[in-house]
Amino acid sequence: MRFEQERIVTRSCLSGSRSSPVSRSIRQKSNADKRRSDLEFQVGDDVLLKVSPWKGVIRFRKRAKLGPRFIEPFKVVDRVGKVAYWLELSLELNEIHDTFHVSQLRKCLADETAHVPKYDIQVDERLNYIERPIAILERKMKSLRNKEIELVKV
Secondary structure, eight states, rough: OHHHHHHHHHHOOOOOOTSSSSHHEEEEEEHHHHHHHOOOOOOOEEEEEEGGGGGGTTTSOOEEEEEEOOEEEEEEEEEEEEEEEEEEGGGGGGOSSSEEHHHHHHHHEOOOOOOOOTTTOOOOOSSSOOOOOOOEEEEEEEESSOOEEEEEOO
């Protein structure tokens, strides 16, 4: 008798419309669709290329967790169908097909004038680099109790 009462209670708890698997999946889909946006690129846009699916095939600079998720900006040459784009790849990627699905691309929002050439930075074997000041922008004298410290903005 007691077992039947427990079964009735659990059935009544599960029979609610919010807890059924179908209604949960519909609710999750509607919430996901609200945040989803379709990606479209124009010819000449700069895009970043996702490299994480190629871990076993080609390595880009570092291995595993230190490897980049997206690599340098490439120009969109043409649109192929509704969801694929043809990119202008560099010479080091000439073995790879140059048409990619939109899910493998991300819009590059970096300013081209702020781009640092990768050959100007010299990195040693411990991945350290030396910053050399270009110009002194501002100088201040900070007074403490017993001494004065000169602050320099480079």
